[in-house]
Amino acid sequence: MAARSRGAALGLCATVFLLDVAFCKGFVEDLDESIVYSFSYQGIASEFGVRGYPTIKLLKGDLAYNYRGPRTKDDIIEFAHRVSGALIRPLPSQQMFEHVQKRHRVFFVYIGGESPLKEKYIDAASELIVYTYFFSASEEVVPEYVTLKEMPAVLVFKDETYFVYDEYEDGDLSSWINRERFQNYLTMDGFLLYELGDTGKLVAIAVVDEKNTSIEHTRLKSVIQEVARDYRDQFHRDFQFGHMDGNEYINTLLMDELKVPTVVVLNTSNQQYFLLDRQIKNAEDMVQFINNILDGTVNAQGGDSIVQRLKRIVFDAKSTIVSIFKSSPLMGCFLFGLPLGVISIMCYGIYTADTDGGYIEERYEVSKSETESPEPVEESKEQQEPRSGDPLVPAVQEPKDVLEKKKD
Known part of the structure; x- marks a missing residue:
């Protein structure tokens, strides 16, 4: 093996x-x-x-x-540590709780004894352990700044604070964990956008050039961060916020050329996107833009219709060809020139074969008509010859008495 x-x-x-x-x-x-x-x-x-x-x-x-995260050594080792251990890890002391807080940026904790909520928590952990950590603790272990209205409870600790699961407002526990397993503000890449597609959220991204320190680039990034922090209660159920360095990936995703810096809002579930319809100067402008998206006054572009799928096929083919020629022009000429040359030769051969075949068939019909035409021509000549000269009428036998008179 x-x-x-x-x-x-x-x-x-x-x-x-x-x-x-x-x-x-x-x-x-x-x-x-x-x-x-x-x-x-x-x-x-x-x-x-x-x-x-x-x-x-x-x-x-x-x-x-299955591991679906970035293909880096640290991320894969973290995945191995997380999944190979206990499904739900106990936190027996406050010191252990503080250690977990320092080590993990996002983690979930069940607080309380046996209950139907704990069974749901275990089911959710068995499904989502590939993404995040799950712990259990008693009420005495929880930090003093955590206040709970009822027990048992499920909490998520992230962004230097915590949030409590509410079954009536948040719905299914597994869906809530899947939405809350991300920090409120992220540095976006292709893997994150793929994972965010399972949350059903819209993703607001500031597309900037991190090497560019101009006010315009830094302002858009800070505006998105401010909205993510100060308007979390208003938008966290519907939006995920972050920024992306450069527009190369976004251009490929949207099949469009975006100018940097800009803000784009992606709907990863149906491949629609929203572009700015105004200049963003502060957080209030961004909030107004988000509200317009939610109430439907901003037109969505893209989607997963048949036309968009055909457009995607053409765009991917074009991008592949261009990338091949950019990376290796000689290889591109060989890969595309050789098949085109073979096809051209085949088409030329088929065309010339049809022309020669038609010419030979035409000559055959002419020669065949020439060989079959003499007999009827001769017959017609024989029928027409008596008309040109004296009539060749067979001699009529004279009566017998006339012959006898001639003899006499």
Whole structure:
């Protein structure tokens, strides 16, 4: 088997191991890891439901967890630490609670004893452990600044504060955790935008050039940060805020050329987006723009209609061709010139073959008509010859008595 493993054998004694992760070796204790080349071992790929490559899975007992985060060493090791441990980790003391607060920017805590809410919490943790940490604690362990109206309760700690789950306002617990597992303000990239698509939120992004320190660039970024911080209670259920360095990814996503700096609001669930219809000078202008989006007065662009899908196909093909020619012009000429040359030769051959075939067929019909035409021509000549000369009328036999008179 084309694999490298440490510890127990793959699929036999291993309790937890990573597929397709080579560099986790030596970083995560009590973790067996393995690289499986799925092209050679398609049975393993089929068994674990692998549909794309490379795929990173962590197998724990009868469960298989997919890694969907950034392909960096630190992020993958963090994923391995989180999933390989206990599903819900207890916090027995305030010192441990403070240690967790310093280490994790976002984490969830269940406070209380056995209850139906805890069962829902366990179910949500089993589904979302790949994204965030889940803890449990007693009321005595919670910091003094935390005030709870009722017990049991589920809290999320992030952005140097905490928020309490309210079943009546927030709905399903799992959906609430999925929405709240992000900090209120983020540095956006492709992986984050993909994950935010599961939250159903609109994403307000300040597209700036971080190397540019001009007032215009820094102002838009600070405006988005101010709205995310000061208007959280008003917008956090519908909006996620952040900024992105450069417009290259956004241009590819929107199939448009955005000028930097600007603000774009993305609806990652249906690929629609909203562009600024005003100049943003302060947080109040941004709040007004967001309210106009919510009440429908700002026109949405893009979408996932058939026309947009066809446009996406053409755009992706064009982008691929341009990128190939930019990176390697000679390779681009070979990749596209060779097929075009072969197709041109084939078309020329088909065209000339049709022309030659038509000419030969025409000559054949002419020659055939010439060979068949003499007989009727001769017959017509024979019929016309008596008309040109004296009539060749057969001699009429004279009567017998006339002949006898001639003899006499």
